Amino acid sequence: MKQDATRNAAYTVDCEDYVHVVEFNPFESGDSGNLIAYGGSNYVVIGLCTFQEEEADIEGIQYKTLRTFHHGVRVDGIAWSPETKLDSLPPVIKFCTSAADMKIRLFTSDLQDKNEYKVLEGHSDFINDLVFHPKEGHEIASVSDDHTCRYVASVTTTFVNYWRMLPSSAGFALSCQHFIETVVSLGPDFAGATLADGLMVAEKNGTIRFYDLMAQQAILSLQSEQTPLMSAHWCLKNTFKVGAVAGNDWIIWDITRSSYPQETRPVHTDRAHLFR
Structure with missing residues (x-):
C-alpha cells in the first residue's frame, strides 16, 4: 500500500x-x-x-x-x-x-x-x-x-490474583488486553453465554480470547487467520466490536456474528504494530 x-x-x-x-x-x-x-x-x-x-x-x-x-x-x-x-x-x-x-x-x-x-x-x-x-x-x-496474564487490585503491591495461560503454539506471546465493565450478550452462536467484567487477551499467534474474571477461564475466542497479531482493542462504546492489526492488515470482528473477521483491509506495507 x-x-x-x-x-x-x-x-x-x-x-x-x-x-x-x-x-x-x-x-x-x-x-x-x-x-x-x-x-x-x-x-x-x-x-x-x-x-x-x-x-x-x-x-x-x-x-x-x-x-x-x-x-x-x-x-x-x-x-x-x-x-x-x-x-x-x-x-x-x-x-x-x-x-x-x-x-x-x-x-x-x-x-x-x-x-x-x-x-x-x-x-x-x-x-x-x-x-x-x-x-x-x-x-x-x-x-x-512469560506467558501469563496477571490481574491485580491496584491498592496492593503484589500480583495477588492471576492465572497462567499455557502456550497454544510455537512462538506464543501475549500482546494486548482490555477490560469491559458491561454485560455483553454474545448472540445465537454463543447461546446462554454472557461476559461480565471480562478480559480480552490477544496472542501473537492470531488468537484473541475473552476470559471470565470470576471463573478465570476462557469463554470465547476469535481468529485473525494472520500472524503476527501485534495489537488489539475492544471498543468501549460498541462492545460487540473488536479490532486488531496482524501482518500488514487491520481486522474488525463483530462478536455476535462470527469468530472470524467481518472486515480485513491492508494498512501498512511493513507490518502494523498498534490499533485503537
Missing part, C-alpha cells in the same frame, strides 16, 4: 530524549480527555492539549506540560486510570507504566505536593501491555512474554 509522504504534523512538542510510548487519556471527564502522557528512557511527561474546536482564541492546537515524573528506567507502556480527574479539587492524575525491568509502576499525583508511586512485581519477562478497569480503576491487568 503506497504511503502518503506529503502529510506534515499539525503540531509538534519538543522532547529532551527519545519517546518510546504515547497515550491519550481515553476517559472523558471535564478536561481529562485532553490529557496526554509520553514516556522516554527515564521519565514520563503529562501534558494537556487544547483544540481550536474547544477554545475560539486558539489556532489549531495548544499544548502545556503539567508534570514530569522521574521513572529511572525505559518506559515501555502507559495506561491511564479512570480515576484521573482535572476538574476535581485537588485534581487527580493516576496512571501506571510498564518498564524494561519487567515491573509495573503506579503513579498518583495532585499536580502539587502529592506525587507518589509504588512498584508492582511478578512478571519474569517483558510486559507487552497493561490496562486499568475502565469503570472504577481499582484493578490492573497485564500480559507478558
Whole structure:
C-alpha cells in the first residue's frame, strides 16, 4: 500500500530524549480527555492539549506540560486510570507504566505536593501491555512474554490474583488486553453465554480470547487467520466490536456474528504494530 509522504504534523512538542510510548487519556471527564502522557528512557511527561474546536482564541492546537515524573528506567507502556480527574479539587492524575525491568509502576499525583508511586512485581519477562478497569480503576491487568496474564487490585503491591495461560503454539506471546465493565450478550452462536467484567487477551499467534474474571477461564475466542497479531482493542462504546492489526492488515470482528473477521483491509506495507 503506497504511503502518503506529503502529510506534515499539525503540531509538534519538543522532547529532551527519545519517546518510546504515547497515550491519550481515553476517559472523558471535564478536561481529562485532553490529557496526554509520553514516556522516554527515564521519565514520563503529562501534558494537556487544547483544540481550536474547544477554545475560539486558539489556532489549531495548544499544548502545556503539567508534570514530569522521574521513572529511572525505559518506559515501555502507559495506561491511564479512570480515576484521573482535572476538574476535581485537588485534581487527580493516576496512571501506571510498564518498564524494561519487567515491573509495573503506579503513579498518583495532585499536580502539587502529592506525587507518589509504588512498584508492582511478578512478571519474569517483558510486559507487552497493561490496562486499568475502565469503570472504577481499582484493578490492573497485564500480559507478558512469560506467558501469563496477571490481574491485580491496584491498592496492593503484589500480583495477588492471576492465572497462567499455557502456550497454544510455537512462538506464543501475549500482546494486548482490555477490560469491559458491561454485560455483553454474545448472540445465537454463543447461546446462554454472557461476559461480565471480562478480559480480552490477544496472542501473537492470531488468537484473541475473552476470559471470565470470576471463573478465570476462557469463554470465547476469535481468529485473525494472520500472524503476527501485534495489537488489539475492544471498543468501549460498541462492545460487540473488536479490532486488531496482524501482518500488514487491520481486522474488525463483530462478536455476535462470527469468530472470524467481518472486515480485513491492508494498512501498512511493513507490518502494523498498534490499533485503537
